[in-house]
Amino acid sequence: MNTFQNKVVIVTGGTSGIGLGTAKAFANEGAFVFITGRRQEALDAAVKAIGGNVVGVKADMSKLADIDKLYDAVQQRHAQIDVLFANAGGGGFAPLGAIDEAHFDDTFATNVKGVLFTVQKALPLLKDGASVVLTGSVTGSTGNAAFSVYSATKAAVRNFARNWILDLKDRHIRVNVVSPGVIDTAGLNDLFGGGAQAEGVKSSMLASIPAGRVGQPEDVAKAVMFLASDAASFINGAELFVDGGMTQI
Incomplete structure (x- = not known):
């Protein structure tokens, strides 16, 4: 449909998962x-997989100098940005009582500081009139x-x-914010x-997903593209859950 023909789109954290799937979807449009x-x-590998008009910039989005490097690369080719998908993020498990400073600093640096800057x-x-989409998570609304x-970090x-x-x-x-569930x-x-442990955990979570399946990166990509498009021109400050309904029950 070429909805985003000649639009300039930034996808941070675009080498795998949701970022890669979304970058492919935008390039295809x-x-x-x-x-x-x-x-x-x-x-x-991601640039090769995406194809089309794509540029890869090696950057850690928790580092301000790397963010500057990204936008320098954009300015060398284009005058403006139409869509920014601030997707880079990550984290791990640590129960209260076992949270150390490094875990806190690393997670907030990537997911909060990185998104802000x-x-x-x-x-x-x-x-x-541009569109910015942030990657949240169902975990920002649940325990x-x-x-x-x-x-x-995702609540932030x-x-x-x-x-x-x-x-x-x-x-x-x-x-706007897109908040994936189990993807x-x-x-x-x-x-x-x-491996098998991950598959077992995902299978055990199916009972809490009314849609009856685990999501795919393409499910999130479609939501991001909707929020970024003119079809969502009156949607602002919203959170769109892409979770098969799990946070609604």
Whole structure:
């Protein structure tokens, strides 16, 4: 359909999972796509897999200098950004009583500091009327054992959107949040212990998903593209759950 023909789209954390699936979807719709990743080998593989007009920038989005490097690469080719998908993030399990400073600092640096400065440093390039989509999580709205630090970062991301739509209202820049549930990605499999253990955990969670299945990166990509499109022009500051209904029951 080429809905995003010649649009400039940024996808941070675009080398795997949701980021990769979303970058592919935008490229298939005719966009010029920039992705980031921390490992050059994975970045090169993602660029090849995406095809089309895609540029990979090696960057750790928790580092402000790397964020600057991303936008320098964009400016070398384009005058403005139409869509920013601030997706880079991660985390791990640590129960209260076993949370150390490194776990806290690393998780907040990537998921909160990184998202904040990814958006703030994009402002000079963001087109008036642009769309910003942030990756939240169902964990930002639910309780999860041993996952409090990650969950807190995603609650923060959700509230960034509520506040930023006020800061950006004069420029008509929309900011929304897509919050995935159980999505079949390599990152989730690693979090759940990998292999048969991960499959067992995902299977045990099916009873709490009314849709009766685990989500796929493409499910989230479709939601991101909707929020980024003109079809969502009156949707602003919202959180769209892509979780098969699990947070609604």
